[in-house]
Amino acid sequence: SYRKGGYHAVRVGDSFAAGRYIAQQKLGWGQFSTVWLAYDTQSSKYVALKIQKSAPQFAQAALHEIEILCAIADGDPSNEKSVVRLVDHFKHVGPNGQHLCMVLEFLGDSLLRLIKYNRYKGLQLDKVREICKCILTALDYLHEKLGIIHTDLKPENILLCNTINPSKDPIRSGMTPILERPEGNPNGGVSMSSIEKKLKQRARRAIARISERRASMGGVGVVPKPARCLDGIDLRCKVVDFGNACWADRPIAEEIQTRQYRAPEVILQSGYSFAADMWSFACTAFELATGEMMFAPKNGQGFSEDEDHLALMMELLGKMPRKIWDLKRIRRLKYGTLDRLLVDKYKFSDADARDFSGFLRPVFDFEPEKRPTAKQCLQHPWLNTVNQAHGELKSESSDEKVNVGMSNLQIKLRK
Ligand code: ATP
Numbered sequence: 001s002y003r004k005g006g007y008h009a010v011r012v013g014d015s016f017a018a019g020r021y022i023a024q025q026k027l028g029w030g031q032f033s034t035v036w037l038a039y040d041t042q043s044s045k046y047v048a049l050k051i052q053k054s055a056p057q058f059a060q061a062a063l064h065e066i067e068i069l070c071a072i073a074d075g076d077p078s079n080e081k082s083v084v085r086l087v088d089h090f091k092h093v094g095p096n097g098q099h100l101c102m103v104l105e106f107l108g109d110s111l112l113r114l115i116k117y118n119r120y121k122g123l124q125l126d127k128v129r130e131i132c133k134c135i136l137t138a139l140d141y142l143h144e145k146l147g148i149i150h151t152d153l154k155p156e157n158i159l160l161c162n163t164i165n166p167s168k169d170p171i172r173s174g175m176t177p178i179l180e181r182p183e184g185n186p187n188g189g190v191s192m193s194s195i196e197k198k199l200k201q202r203a204r205r206a207i208a209r210i211s212e213r214r215a216s217m218g219g220v221g222v223v224p225k226p227a228r229c230l231d232g233i234d235l236r237c238k239v240v241d242f243g244n245a246c247w248a249d250r251p252i253a254e255e256i257q258t259r260q261y262r263a264p265e266v267i268l269q270s271g272y273s274f275a276a277d278m279w280s281f282a283c284t285a286f287e288l289a290t291g292e293m294m295f296a297p298k299n300g301q302g303f304s305e306d307e308d309h310l311a312l313m314m315e316l317l318g319k320m321p322r323k324i325w326d327l328k329r330i331r332r333l334k335y336g337t338l339d340r341l342l343v344d345k346y347k348f349s350d351a352d353a354r355d356f357s358g359f360l361r362p363v364f365d366f367e368p369e370k371r372p373t374a375k376q377c378l379q380h381p382w383l384n385t386v387n388q389a390h391g392e393l394k395s396e397s398s399d400e401k402v403n404v405g406m407s408n409l410q411i412k413l414r415k
């Protein structure tokens, strides 16, 4: 992809926007861009520099993303709505063409990394709660105030405000910014043998990750490692990647969202709006709490991926109203419920399962009009109770139920 119309090759120390930004290290990449940690010599701060591929369709997409990000920044001058902030944007001409560049506030690891870091065990519910509040704050702002649908909400597109590992954070680790390209090497200080070394390292890490994942799933002959302690990690986060976002009155594509987070109305092509983001939000919250995707459809003999997806939804959430869809060639369904699944498969206590599914279940309504909005979710008692995952509320005595009920009641009364 590093050819005409594609990515711009960046070397450590490269400068952008007439010397204002200096590339430090690569942070990530996507289908449309590479993203670099850069040092902003004007503000003396680190930023994320998103450098789009140069072909016209990518430039068009970047312009659209910039338009949305500008609206987001304008509507939230104090930057408190848990959405990534656009700092600047400009064009950069390189050997592969003209690249639109977005300068974004520098954020940390994605929730997907957090889930992996936690060995796919599911986070403690008090952590899930904090993250849900951030995401819902962002969605309420996008939906109610701006009329924007994100259309690709998933753990990968939600970034923590900090890195999980403080030594990887350029600010907390006190890294000295690189101000010019390291001398003497055309690769900007990176020799081929070090690239090879890196590739080998990466392969080793990939193998380690696979066996770790197996172990976490209780593979044969391996002792599963416990979840990692996340105490002390600030779990504030922000929604990123507005490349596919749209104004609700101007939907862009018929097929939106990443497969596993796709809402039923999108699969059925019956029109979508803000509620499609709410479905993806609920899938994300489930994944944070369990470490596994809520729905992972596959195609098989005699049924498509869409049909499997709808079948999985119905097995967990009950039959879809006839008016929505009439199932024709589907396998025999095994019905269950969300709170049974949380107890049986993910070993939630009865109380935790009941409370968490009490929060999530309404969002998984097949009828988008009936799903609660982000604002309504923010009012839900589950988000506003103190942690029930540890301590005195953990027991399954009847006292506890009274306790939980009381605390919900108190919160309602306080409002
Ligand atoms: P996609 O194929 O997902 O649409 P994209 O080309 O639009 O990708 P992004 O998803 O915006 O690119 O960014 C790619 C990656 O770069 C992210 O997954 C993340 O790892 C990293 N990244 C993006 N924005 C930031 C940021 N503000 N701070 C730190 N890292 C970031």
Ligand code: MG
Binding pocket: 030, 156, 157, 241
């Ligand atoms: Mg992305």
Ligand code: MG
Binding pocket: 030, 032, 241, 242, 243, 244
């Ligand atoms: Mg994108």
